[in-house]
Amino acid sequence: xxxxANRYVILKKIGAGNFGTAFLIEDKEEKNxxxxxxxxxxxxxxxxxxxxxxxxxxxxxxxxxxxxKNIVQLHESFLDGQFFCIVLEYCEGGDLExxxxxxxxxxxxxxEQQVIKxxxxxxxxxxxxxxxxxxxxxxxxxxxxxxxxQIKIGDFGISRILLGExxxxxxxxxxxxxxxxxxxxxxxxxxxxxxxxxxxxxxxxCCFTHAFSGSSLMAVMFKIVxxxxxxxxxxxxxxxxxxxxxxxxxxxxxxxxxxxxxAHPIFGEEKIPFK
Ligand code: ADP
Ligand code: MG
Numbered sequence: 001x002x003x004x005a006n007r008y009v010i011l012k013k014i015g016a017g018n019f020g021t022a023f024l025i026e027d028k029e030e031k032n033x034x035x036x037x038x039x040x041x042x043x044x045x046x047x048x049x050x051x052x053x054x055x056x057x058x059x060x061x062x063x064x065x066x067x068x069k070n071i072v073q074l075h076e077s078f079l080d081g082q083f084f085c086i087v088l089e090y091c092e093g094g095d096l097e098x099x100x101x102x103x104x105x106x107x108x109x110x111x112e113q114q115v116i117k118x119x120x121x122x123x124x125x126x127x128x129x130x131x132x133x134x135x136x137x138x139x140x141x142x143x144x145x146x147x148x149x150q151i152k153i154g155d156f157g158i159s160r161i162l163l164g165e166x167x168x169x170x171x172x173x174x175x176x177x178x179x180x181x182x183x184x185x186x187x188x189x190x191x192x193x194x195x196x197x198x199x200x201x202x203x204x205x206c207c208f209t210h211a212f213s214g215s216s217l218m219a220v221m222f223k224i225v226x227x228x229x230x231x232x233x234x235x236x237x238x239x240x241x242x243x244x245x246x247x248x249x250x251x252x253x254x255x256x257x258x259x260x261x262x263a264h265p266i267f268g269e270e271k272i273p274f275k
Contacts, residue, residue: 008040019043019162039088059161070125072154091145091152104208112236115205120267121151127258129156130191139197140178141204176220177210181250184221192252199247206232239266
């Protein structure tokens with residue numbers, strides 16, 4: 001067994017992604033039994049420029065201070081040889097991609113009330129981070145988790161830790177499905193790129209397929225910059241469809257902010273049943 005920092009015991013490997021490997025770990029110092037399990041992401045940085053490492057550690061410390069009920073908490077980060085390690089809150093409910101696939105297999109649509117609840121939680125998380133000028137840049141159903149049916153967005157700000165604020169961000173090759181036109185075209189981008197990706201996730205929740213799909217990477221990218229406009233099936237309301245359309249406006253200046261989407265009456269407090 002491997003023990004990190006005299007504190008974290010590896011239970012199992014849970015996956016590998018763009019940035020490295022994820023492990024389920026046990027925190028020996030955590031007293032709360034429900035929180036003993038955590039996730040450790042080990043990112044190989046290789047022999048790095050000490051200046052960049054300092055920036056990354058600084059960023060990680062800032063992120064660890066951000067707390068929101070719909071964001072996967074970053075507990076701490078440290079450098080272990082050539083690995084940059086981050087310790088995260090564990091979301092045992094799995095990710096939204098798995099949840100969507102379960103529904104797809106059962107051929108059972110996710111009802112609008114549920115979609116709206118999840119969407120509101122995602123918007124609250126995004127709004128919170130954007131107000132602190134932190135972008136996600138890799139928002140996708142696989143980075144969105146469920147914990148007691150509550151949304152927890154993972155990897156918020158992680159791309160900034162790993163790629164910095166520089167142009168390197170545009171050389172980042174993740175999945176293309178959620179990439180906004182401006183990011184694809186290497187144009188200037190801002191927090192609106194996350195709104196685009198959120199639109200893609202909303203579509204996926206309702207339709208069980210990617211909003212922009214194709215048989216090759218090029219075909220997907222072509223679709224994203226074309227004038228194709230995805231829309232939701234009839235069983236969803238006109239209002240929800242309008243939100244989708246606006247999140248997927250090609251010009252980022254026309255796309256609403258998270259706060260603007262949240263102001264839509266669809267997210268109003270549910271009526272308390274009369275007793
Ligand atoms: P990617 O997001 O590119 O798939 P990650 O390294 O973020 O790569 O995740 C790898 C795997 O670990 C995924 O299957 C993901 O669902 C899982 N995972 C990541 N973070 C958590 C977490 N905080 N709680 C539970 N599972 C997680
Ligand atoms: Mg991830």
